[in-house]
Amino acid sequence: MSERRISPKRKAKELAKYLRGERPDYAYLKSLFQHLRAELEVEVPKTAKKLPYVPTEEELKRYYDVVWQAKNFQDMMIVKTLL
Numbered sequence: 073m074s075e076r077r078i079s080p081k082r083k084a085k086e087l088a089k090y091l092r093g094e095r096p097d098y099a100y101l102k103s104l105f106q107h108l109r110a111e112l113e114v115e116v117p118k119t120a121k122k123l124p125y126v127p128t129e130e131e132l133k134r135y136y137d138v139v140w141q142a143k144n145f146q147d148m149m150i151v152k153t154l155l
Contacts, residue, residue: 091104139151139152
C-alpha cells in the first residue's frame with residue numbers, strides 16, 4: 073500500500089511557517105534547498121547540452137554565392153560588412 077504525498081503547495085505553506093522567522097531571501101532559500109537535497113540524497117538530473125547547428129561546406133558555399141551575387145546592393149554590402 074503506497075502512502076500519498078502531501079501536495080507541494082500545502083507542504084510549502086508548512087515550511088513557510090518554520091522559515092518566516094528567518095526572513096529568507098532568494099540566496100538563503102537556494103542554499104537551504106541545496107543542503108536539503110544533499111541531506112535527502114536527491115540527485116538533480118543533468119540536462120544534455122545541445123550542440124549548435126553547423127552548416128555543411130556546400131551550404132556555406134551556396135550562401136556566399138548568393139551574397140556575392142545579390143541584386144540589392146545595400147543588402148549585399150550589409151552582409152559583406154558583417155562577414
